[in-house]
Amino acid sequence: MTGSALPVTGIPRSGLPPLAVVVGAPQRATDIAARLDDAELAGENREYRTYTGSWRGTPVVVASHGVGGPGALCSFAELAEAGVHTFLRLGTAGSLRKDILSGDLVIAEAAVRDDGVSQQLVPAEYPAFATAETVPALVRAAKAHDAPHHRGVVWTRAAFSPGVLRLPMREYLAAGVIAIEMELSALLVFAGLNGLKAGGALVIDGNAAGDDVGPATYDPHRDVVADGVHRAAAVVLDALIEVGEADE
Numbered sequence: 001m002t003g004s005a006l007p008v009t010g011i012p013r014s015g016l017p018p019l020a021v022v023v024g025a026p027q028r029a030t031d032i033a034a035r036l037d038d039a040e041l042a043g044e045n046r047e048y049r050t051y052t053g054s055w056r057g058t059p060v061v062v063a064s065h066g067v068g069g070p071g072a073l074c075s076f077a078e079l080a081e082a083g084v085h086t087f088l089r090l091g092t093a094g095s096l097r098k099d100i101l102s103g104d105l106v107i108a109e110a111a112v113r114d115d116g117v118s119q120q121l122v123p124a125e126y127p128a129f130a131t132a133e134t135v136p137a138l139v140r141a142a143k144a145h146d147a148p149h150h151r152g153v154v155w156t157r158a159a160f161s162p163g164v165l166r167l168p169m170r171e172y173l174a175a176g177v178i179a180i181e182m183e184l185s186a187l188l189v190f191a192g193l194n195g196l197k198a199g200g201a202l203v204i205d206g207n208a209a210g211d212d213v214g215p216a217t218y219d220p221h222r223d224v225v226a227d228g229v230h231r232a233a234a235v236v237l238d239a240l241i242e243v244g245e246a247d248e
């Protein structure tokens with residue numbers, strides 16, 4: 001990393017394309033970048049691996065943000081500083097509904113702010129909402145790619161493994177929340193507070209509606225999940241371009 005790079009992610013201080021797909025895992029960023037034209041590594045440090053390239057002729061960023069809201073926020077802040085103004089997260093999530101299956105895509109309308117970090121930015125009553133136009137853009141792209149999809153509210157939760165406290169699972173199921181993951185609400189709040197656009201689509205990697213969510217029931221390394229992520233990458237990139245075109 002050079003002195004001209006941003007300190008956490010190692011990306012340049014300015015000049016990145018305004019449209020970004022953000023993902024948890026560095027390898028997922030590499031896999032998606034391999035499908036871009038003219039992909040180049042723009043920076044790498046810790047869990048943050050960032051590429052630039054173009055998708056259907058439009059310059060984009062693909063970046064990994066790691067696991068958990070606090071670390072992910074460091075990446076979102078540096079990406080925004082470097083020029084990104086629209087973020088779509090392509091993540092994985094546990095399903096909270098029997099009819100939402102492994103490999104399906106959940107398109108987020110909003111997220112429960114149980115991320116453990118956004119409460120330090122703004123009071124908890126402030127909503128974590130997806131930028132309105134991201135939702136129909138993702139739905140249209142999912143249909144175009146024949147991706148089984150669902151839309152609704154996602155539970156972003158900081159703790160992956162249970163502790164001694166009872167999870168409010170029954171309450172969130174009764175409230176109609178459809179999937180659980182770990183970073184989206186931090187992204188949506190960050191975008192809301194900074195006049196940026198953000199949304200997300202999550203590939204289901206199993207059912208997480210029990211009281212014993214966490215490592216004991218977690219099995220994301222299956223073909224049905226890998227196939228879902230591969231399909232979702234094209235969905236999210238297409239939706240990102242559509243949202244970007246609406247800005248022009």
Ligand SMILES: O=P(O)(O)O[C@H]1O[C@H](CO)[C@@H](O)[C@H]1O
Nearest residue numbers: 023024067091092181182183
């Ligand atoms: O697949 P990613 O994008 O990392 O998303 C999910 O997977 C991780 C948990 O293993 C958390 O980051 C969670 O949000």
Ligand SMILES: O=c1cc[nH]c(=O)[nH]1
Nearest residue numbers: 092093094181182208
């Ligand atoms: O947080 C997460 C992410 C993926 N799958 C889960 O069950 N939980």
